[in-house]
Amino acid sequence: MEFRASHILVKDKALAERLLKQIKGGARLEELAKDFSTCPSKSKGGDLGWFGPGKMVKEFEAACAKLSPGRISPVVRTQFGYHIIKLTGRR
Template identity: 50%
Template sequence: MAKKAAALHILVKDKSQATSLLDQLKKGANFQTLAKKHSQCPSGKRGGDLGEFRRGDMAPPFDKAVFSGELLRPLGPIKTKFGWHIIKVLYRN
């Protein structure tokens, strides 16, 4: 079972915007470009890069998606107390 992961994310306030961004990603849009333009998280300036984190460090729905979802494919929309996330898991170990 993986204990660490690294991911990119885009955080927005409403589900419809998150769904629209996910659709754009599925059509080939660049994740980091969209994160820089739309994310309301400070990580958006880094293309949504959250770096490496441990299981349990993130909000429970985010953590569950990262540690059980697919690698390198955008996941979402995922709802947390911070808003709606689109997540791209880079690796787990």
């Protein structure tokens, strides 16, 4: 199974929680990613494209597996920092 996802990556958990609250309040993850994410994907609104098993760290992949397309994850901690993930596709 492959996933397509967009995300925001930040170093600070409190900032991640604030951004997630803004998204739940109607802000677009893609716009917040451009302003706040530390990942190079920020220039594409956080879009990571399609990826298969083993391409992302296990915590990130596990979060994607639990989401249905269009849904937003809770804050996910990995070795890179704190992610907010939006699953945009599954095939």
